[in-house]
Amino acid sequence: MKQADRTTWPLHRIKGLLAGVPFFNEVLRQDAQQFDVLLAHCEVLVAGPGETVIRQGDGDNCLYFLLRGQLAVMAEQPQQREQVLNYISPGEVFGTLAMLRETPRSATIRVDDATREAVLARIDYVFFSNISDFSVFSLETKLSFYHMLVHNIRWTLEVNRMQDPDHEVVSLLRKVPMFTGEKGTPAELEALHGQAHMLAELLCRWNETPAQGGAMQFT
Secondary structure, rough: EEOOOOOOOOHHHHHHHHOHHHHHHHHHHHHHHHHHHHOOOOOOOOOOOOOEEEEEOOOEEEEEEEOOOOOEEEEEOOOOOOOEEEOOOOOOOOOOHHHHOOOOOOOOOEEEOOOOEEEEEEEOOOOHHHOOOOOOOOHHHHHHHHHHHHHHHHHHHHHHHHHOOOOHHHHHHHHOOOOOOOOOHHHHHHHHHHHHHHHHHHHHHHOOHHOOOOOOOOO
């Protein structure tokens, strides 16, 4: 991968792509200045067909957003052919589980061979991990970030629950506390931060028993 060339990808074009991602779009609607800060802290990357975006076993602390193209999620097994497990489409976020759990990437993600060029945004979790620091991103932006993470993981777990309602994780999912206090407060952010980490652990536990069926979220 390489940094997006600003001649080919000028700022207005990149902003247009980012606005198609729900998280970035929400920040833009809330606070245009925060959107510019978010853009300044993002790496916009370009990758060609077959190029590796994330390699299984690697460690990094970043969250990824696909802006253009299609990615293939690959399972690498020793002495076996690679298998395509899933595809990632524009607007989707990936890399959530390893980021939250600080674990190695669980799958390899490559640009699909049929894609001429993939464009991605990458942001380091260091800017969001400290939920009491608003020196870079505001409370509202961090709330949007954690709402996105919780929604993303919970959606996958709910898909799994519908396909396998008797899975052992289902009873644990019901025990994840829901926030009932005042919205838009540091208390809500703290609750979302806790939910994101708990849900990530549950989804990883589900992924360890893939024979049960259901959607899987990797990396």
